[in-house]
Amino acid sequence: MAKNIQFALLGFGQIGKKHAQFIKNCPNAELIAIIESNLNQIPAENSIPVYDSLDSFFAKGNNADVVDVCTPNFLHAKNSLEVLEHGCHVLCEKPMGLTKAECEKVIDKSLKKGKSVFVVMQNRYSxxxxxxxxxxxxxxxxxxxxxxxxxxxxxxxxxxxxxxxxxxxxxxxxxxxxxxxxxxxxxxxxxxxxxxxxxxxxxxxxxxxxxxxxxxxxxxxxxxxxxxxxxxxxxxxxxxxxxxxxxxxxxxxxxxxxxxxxxxxxxxxxxxxxxxxxxKKAHFSHGTYVGNDAHHFLSIQNVVETLQGRSSISTNAMEGLKVVEMIESMYCNK
Structure with a gap:
């Protein structure tokens, strides 16, 4: 039996909270940590270990197969680089970065570390x-x-x-x-x-x-x-x-x-x-996701299945970079 893929969730805002539920409900996935600097975001009933920074998470000797980056846009590339440096795969909410140059650094680091970067573009599943x-x-x-x-x-x-x-x-x-x-x-x-x-x-x-x-x-x-x-x-x-x-x-x-x-x-x-x-519908043990929630859930499932050798990345880092590059060009040509 394939081992569970362990996730650490970086950022527990609106989208981070959704990702936490998707990970918990995804077969062969396990949420082992929440990393959030604003501890007021963490509900009292939470039972997952919480850390206030990436540094504190890794300093405790923790590791994860994947760190799910759900921080504000301007931190996506910076956080991805930090995660890759510690030898973890990255699941990054869109956008992958705010400049092509940032994304190129992430790709370069991922190649040097031999780790994958998954970019969340859930509409591909609709x-x-x-x-x-x-x-x-x-x-x-x-x-x-x-x-x-x-x-x-x-x-x-x-x-x-x-x-x-x-x-x-x-x-x-x-x-x-x-x-x-x-x-x-x-x-x-x-x-x-x-x-x-x-x-x-x-x-x-x-x-x-x-x-x-x-x-x-x-x-x-x-x-x-x-x-x-x-x-x-x-x-x-x-x-x-x-x-x-x-x-x-x-x-x-x-x-x-x-x-x-x-x-x-x-x-x-x-x-x-x-x-x-x-x-689109996505079934899990306790129910069914429909529409955009199903698309997000399938993005998490794709990470698990890819790392278990049962699928391939639905949106890879190069594709994430191309989207950022084209949006940059849209803003530059006004």
Missing amino acids: ATALWLKSLMEEMILGKIYLVQTNCYWNRDQRYYSGSEWKGDVKKDGGVLFTQFSHFVDMLYWCFGEMHSFHSTFENYNHPYLPHFEDTGSVQFHFANGGMGILNFSTAVWDKNLESSITVIAEKGSLKIGGQYMEKIEYCHIQHYTAPCLDL
């Missing part, structure tokens, strides 16, 4: 994403002419208040990193590399966030042919409106949409009938 990826791999659409991605979300003062890093451009990086890097990854994963970026950004509804955009449009071309447009906003009133991808191609057109890009809204392709897709 039923619609897997369907779109299969259409591209099987060349069912023919030549791609235009891909338009719309991401219209709500991130108002309720989201930013009380945070020491969200909305700070040096720590957060911007909404393309924090909110919409998953969609940049989707474009890259399905359609290939992008180049020739031309971007327009505005801050319409967040005057309390200087040097920070809440609305933008990015035009670009795909290396494999065709052009793309990414429209986004976090200025939507009250709640998320839409996440969608529309494709105009040689042999047909399609749109996947909904609040979280969870359904096929239109499909008209030559000699092709669209499937009926359900929300």
